[in-house]
Amino acid sequence: MATFGEKIRELRKKAGLTLDLLAEMTGSSKSYIWEIENKNPPRPSAEKIDRIAKALGVTADYLMDAEADLATAEDEAFFRKYRGLDPDVKDQIRRITETFRK
Structure with a gap:
């Protein structure tokens, strides 16, 4: 897990993606993304989690779910964009x- x-x-x-690029894509700083990746437990806002996920x-x-399946999450994200x-x-x-x- x-x-x-x-x-x-x-x-x-x-x-x-580099830390810098993900930070730029999510309106964050490089150090913030590093902290999220490395601190236990991270404490990002729901809005920040949503931006990172997208x-x-x-x-x-x-x-957020330690048991969640990556393939299912990728499909759900794809269909959200598709809609x-x-x-x-x-x-x-x-x-x-x-x-x-065919």
Whole structure:
């Protein structure tokens, strides 16, 4: 089981993000992101957790739940983004996925 900070560090590295870049993407400082990754327990606000989750392509629930499944969290984050897309883009995505099914 990965801790909150370990999950953030692993996802950040998997995405090829530096501390600086993740900090910039979430409106944080580099030192703040480092503290979240390394202090136990971290005490970020719900808003900050949400920003970090979005930047890393997962859900806030995944970051907070030691038992949560990464694949499920990535799918939920994808579908959240999908729901906000333009209808024409959604149609393109549906057509692309249909070609994979054939």
